[in-house]
Amino acid sequence: MQRKILLDEKELPKSWYNIMADMPRLPAPPLHPATLKPVGPEDLSPIFPMSLIEQEVSTERWIGIPEEVLDIYSLWRPTPLFRAFSLEKALNTPARIYYKYEGVSPAGSHKPNTSVPQAYYNKKAGIKRLATETGAGQWGSALAFAGRLMGLAVTVYMVKVSYEQKPYRKMAMQTWGADVYPSPSGLTESGKKILAADPWNPGSLGIAISEAVEDAATHPDTNYALGSVLNHVLLHQSIIGLEAKKQMEMAGDYPDVILASCGGGSNLGGIAFPFLKDKVEGKALRAVAVEPASCPTLTRGEFRYDFGDTAGLTPYLMMYTLGHDFVPPGIHAGGLRYHADAPLVCQLYHDGLIEAKAYGQTSVFEAGLLFARTEGIIPAPESAHAIRGAVDEALAAKEEQKERVILFNLSGHGNFDMAAYDNYLSGKLVDYEYPEELIKEALLKLPKIG
Ligand SMILES: *Cc1c(COP(=O)(O)O)cnc(C)c1O
Numbered sequence: 001m002q003r004k005i006l007l008d009e010k011e012l013p014k015s016w017y018n019i020m021a022d023m024p025r026l027p028a029p030p031l032h033p034a035t036l037k038p039v040g041p042e043d044l045s046p047i048f049p050m051s052l053i054e055q056e057v058s059t060e061r062w063i064g065i066p067e068e069v070l071d072i073y074s075l076w077r078p079t080p081l082f083r084a085f086s087l088e089k090a091l092n093t094p095a096r097i098y099y100k101y102e103g104v105s106p107a108g109s110h111k112p113n114t115s116v117p118q119a120y121y122n123k124k125a126g127i128k129r130l131a132t133e134t135g136a137g138q139w140g141s142a143l144a145f146a147g148r149l150m151g152l153a154v155t156v157y158m159v160k161v162s163y164e165q166k167p168y169r170k171m172a173m174q175t176w177g178a179d180v181y182p183s184p185s186g187l188t189e190s191g192k193k194i195l196a197a198d199p200w201n202p203g204s205l206g207i208a209i210s211e212a213v214e215d216a217a218t219h220p221d222t223n224y225a226l227g228s229v230l231n232h233v234l235l236h237q238s239i240i241g242l243e244a245k246k247q248m249e250m251a252g253d254y255p256d257v258i259l260a261s262c263g264g265g266s267n268l269g270g271i272a273f274p275f276l277k278d279k280v281e282g283k284a285l286r287a288v289a290v291e292p293a294s295c296p297t298l299t300r301g302e303f304r305y306d307f308g309d310t311a312g313l314t315p316y317l318m319m320y321t322l323g324h325d326f327v328p329p330g331i332h333a334g335g336l337r338y339h340a341d342a343p344l345v346c347q348l349y350h351d352g353l354i355e356a357k358a359y360g361q362t363s364v365f366e367a368g369l370l371f372a373r374t375e376g377i378i379p380a381p382e383s384a385h386a387i388r389g390a391v392d393e394a395l396a397a398k399e400e401q402k403e404r405v406i407l408f409n410l411s412g413h414g415n416f417d418m419a420a421y422d423n424y425l426s427g428k429l430v431d432y433e434y435p436e437e438l439i440k441e442a443l444l445k446l447p448k449i450g
Contacts, residue, residue, distance in 0.1 A: 003085060005098075005247040007078035014065055017238040019273040019344060020231065021061035022280050024351055027343040030315040031305060036449060039315045047216045047224040049125035052118065055232040063235060069117045072149055076105045076112075077239065081247035086374040088394065095397035095404040096253060097390055100244045100271060101377070102411050107172075109380065109412030110267045111142035111227050114236035118225045119143070119150035129153040129222040131215040133183065133208030136162055136335065137169025138380075138412065139227030144178035155222075157183035157191075157211040160203035168416050183208040190214050190311070205337070206310020206324075213313050228264025229308060229317075229342045237270025240409065245274050248407065255285065255407035257393055261385035262289035262298065262356070263336035265345035271409040273344075276353055289345065289356040290389040292364070294332045294432045297322055297341050298349050298356035300439060305449040306340055316449065319346045322434070323442025329432050333420040334361045335382040357389055360431035364388045365424040368414070380412035381420050 020026060029038035041053045048056075055063060065073075084097040102110035122130060130152055134140030140156040147154035156178050163170055163182040173180050183203045184191040190210040194201050201207075216224035226233065248254055258275055260268035272287040279285045289298055301320035308314035310324055319340035326339035340346075348354045361381075368384030370391065371377070379387060390408040397404035414421065423429050 001085065002251070003083055005081040005083070005251050007243060007246060009074050009078070011246065012070060012073060012078055013239055013242040014070070015062040016065060016235045017242055017274045017277070018058060018061055018063055018235050019269070019276060020059045022277050023348060024280065025347060027347040028318040030317050031449065033307070033312070033316055043315070047213060049121050049127065049223060051121040051124065052232050055235055056230060066117070066120060069120050072116045073239070078243045079104050079240070081244055081251070082375070083251065084375055087371060090370065090374045091391065091394050091398065093394040093398040094401060095394040095406050097394055098248065098251065098253070098255070098405070098407045099410045100240055100407070102240060102267065102409065103377065103380070103413035107138065107142040107145050108415065109138050109142065110237060110240060110270060110409070111139055112146060113239055113270065114227065114233045114266065115142040115146035115225070116149070117236050119146040119152050122223050122225070123150050123152055127152065127221060127223045129155060129219070130225045131155045131157070131212040131222055132225045132227070133157045133205060133212045135159050135205050135337070136166055137173065137416070140178070140180065141169050141172045141176070142227065143225055144173040144176040147178065148176045154178040155215060156180045157185060157208040159183055159205060159208050160201070166416070166419070183211050185211060187211070188214045204310060209309040210311040210313055228266040228338070231344055233266050234269035234273065234342055234344050237266045238273050240267070240270035241272060241274035244271055244407065253405050256405045257286040257288060258407045259288045259290055259386045259389040259393070260409040261336060261382045261411060262291045262341060262345070263382060264338045265289070265342035267409050267411040269342060269345055271407070272354070276348065279353060287354045288389055289349065289354055290385040291356060291358050292332065292334050292336050292385065293358045293360045294329055294434050295322070295326070295337050296358045296434055297339065298346070299358045300434070301340065302443055303346060303350055304446065306446055308340070317343050319343055320349065322439050323446060325445070326442055331430060331432060332361060333381060333423055333429055334364055334385065335380070336385065359385060359388050360433070361429055362424070362431050365421070365429060367391050369424070377410065378414045378421070379410060380414040381417050383409070383411045386410070
């Protein structure tokens, strides 16, 4: 009985997989908000290097991974695939459960799979510094780590409440040498404007994005980096699924169902897209996006053009959305608060290749705790959504007394998320369904396009 299915370093995939070569229908193009025409490379070049813009629109199936990126990947990749024997036993299920563990990266999540190549391509383009935003700090830490190893300076605008209440990821970013500022900051025009109106503004992801984009757009040696949603991010994350495919083969199994938590969709795309290629070719397989009931983008959002950020600085993207001014409830502890999802994930969901399920946070933490108490790893609250979905698949298999092969992505560990577990354990977490009126109201404010 083999628990860990491990690949040798020399089996690290040498190319990323681009699902745009195989999906039945490509996503509608991003539109310029002023002209409503598809955005061109020249619209994006002030903040992204041309190599990433090319990846963003490429329909090539395989895109080679640069040597320097492979070299840094090898610090933690290939990541292990585990057979969850202890969880299976606790559930008394005939299902076979596997999980791919991305928490072994230095930053503790899947995010360095894209922060490393993004830092690499920016360095190649002669860029000296990257600016970005971070909420709880996972993306900021991943970029701080990658920037340091590639020799780029990194500036992180961290939502002020998180900066004050969740200091440990901030300290990790500083340990890797990044400059971290509470946002709104006095460093940008957008930050100054907000502070002038309200010096005690607690900040939001939307404000932090505006500051980072402005920083990048106003400094020629500085670019912007995004941790999810965009096509090139999902491309880089395909390394997860490519490895998992080899590992499942070594285990002599093939998944009936693949699950991943869905915030912007990058860890879901990462693990599922290389398998969805088989589904497009006729293989029976389900892929499930698991999202919080408090931010139910796929299950309750509308498929239409919306801004990628709260401030309305980005192009219009075709996504399932709750409206870009969606405000996540403060009582929510489980992460995954983006108002929409990656256009690639949304198109595949629209075309029936991906399913979606939403759970309240108490049932998510219940599953996270069961996992910690059987498999040992304390999962990130985000990853616990995937665990909840996998547990329910295993319980359904038990009900039917049928075998079922379940694969899920354990996107990160929760060692910096102890406050959320503390809230759960002390009974302070409550479930929250995002009200229908608020979704309708937010969507009414969106322009109807097409
Ligand atoms: C950022 C993050 C997510 C959500 O982002 P996706 O783009 O949907 O993958 C999920 N899990 C962890 C651990 C994260 O850090």
